[in-house]
Amino acid sequence: MNQPHPFDAAIHLEPQGEGRWRGHTHEAYGNMVGPFGGATAAAALAAVLAHPARQGEPIALTVNFAGPVAQGPFDIEATAARTNRSTQHWSVQMRQGADVVVTATAVLATRRETWSSVEAGFPQAPPAEAIARTPPLDRVRWTSAYDMRFVQGPLQFAAAPPTGEQDSVSLLWVRDEPPRVLDFISLAALCDVFFPRLFVKRGSWVPIGTVSFTVYFHADAATLAAIGTRHLLAHARAQQFRNGYFDQSAELWGPGGELLAVTHQIVYYKE
């Protein structure tokens, strides 16, 4: 019997009754402590999309990491706060035991064709095939679950001393490893694949934790499926690091120049 893709195992949810599911963190998406935040966010979205009352496709997802997620089982409750003709608003909580570990909101919508225009620029980059995969980091298991090929701002813990002079920009090609056909849930996880900009900026490791994470989806399911297992071009940067919190933003582009998602997060750092 074929094993499921590790990502599908990581987001697998067992129904526990109306709007309630139980999932389990997966070792392939382990972080230094607990699971990769992108896998946690993906599970929250998976619960919404699995709900029988679900209408439409994801437009916006905000996931707040309320406390550390431990390796092990977790319970998700997803509630439709409001259903309109073309939009639907969801509230989600994830718990481990009695502790809320995630609060989230999601907006779904039924989209239709309108006047469209992209203003952000597709970054210049050599094709993914022309760049070697960056070796994953032993200390961070989930980096093995992605094929990342850096054009700029490499994945590293420590290189240059913390001069505060370099910028925090990364540009990389990225896809699931092993390859998996793109969908909304894997795209949500890919939106958290950016190493904390603090590490890029300072060239050194500092304890950090994402506090709040938002994704705006610009693509429909057919567009994602058509991209299949090809790499996405991902472009990330920070805006400000100040007194324990920094924010970062990124765009994820299809290989043909389609802007699939924009994502933002604010991250705690210790010092």
Added chain:
Amino acid sequence: MNQPHPFDAAIHLEPQGEGRWRGHTHEAYGNMVGPFGGATAAAALAAVLAHPARQGEPIALTVNFAGPVAQGPFDIEATAARTNRSTQHWSVQMRQGADVVVTATAVLATRRETWSSVEAGFPQAPPAEAIARTPPLDRVRWTSAYDMRFVQGPLQFAAAPPTGEQDSVSLLWVRDEPPRVLDFISLAALCDVFFPRLFVKRGSWVPIGTVSFTVYFHADAATLAAIGTRHLLAHARAQQFRNGYFDQSAELWGPGGELLAVTHQIVYYKE
């Protein structure tokens, strides 16, 4: 007896028991239909900050506009989902009658001094005093509640034909009108002061509605109070308009070049 500032009237909440408040939309913050979304978001944050269990200052706020808000009373319920040593996570709902009109989450934190660095650039602009106030729009009452002085990308409904060629960038000085000392709640409202980028991009009016709105706060209360009633420099742009939804991002700077907040939203448009 002095009248309160209209903004304080717009965010005034009457306690209704543990974690529950009743507010009322204010005509000074009227939009074409219903109230200005920034005033609604501000009321949601005001409920969290008024809660006796509140700890810390705002770090992140996400407000989802689940349905149209009518002029009139509204009820807010704010619940602390989790309180940690230095952070606190809130879930908020606003209702009118039985209808949920807003879902929101907020993260508060106790901040302390750390290594800090700003990467985004303070935009070049003439001082606020050198620019005339843009006349408010008769059709949009809330534009009278702000003193807006545009450097680029003016406030307008229709000017150029919709060529899709111009960019969607606006740069403006903005403060409350009449002046009011800056705080987190007014800053949250100011983060929604940007005209929909679609109007700037296309030079024409189209029915729109913000669906989800996020603010990351980079300043503490003392920094905001020290800015007082001076103008903030606000810089906004869209990234993509696609099949009924576009996203926009903005930064709000203090007049001395302090990055106070970054904000993002995704907006429905009809055609």
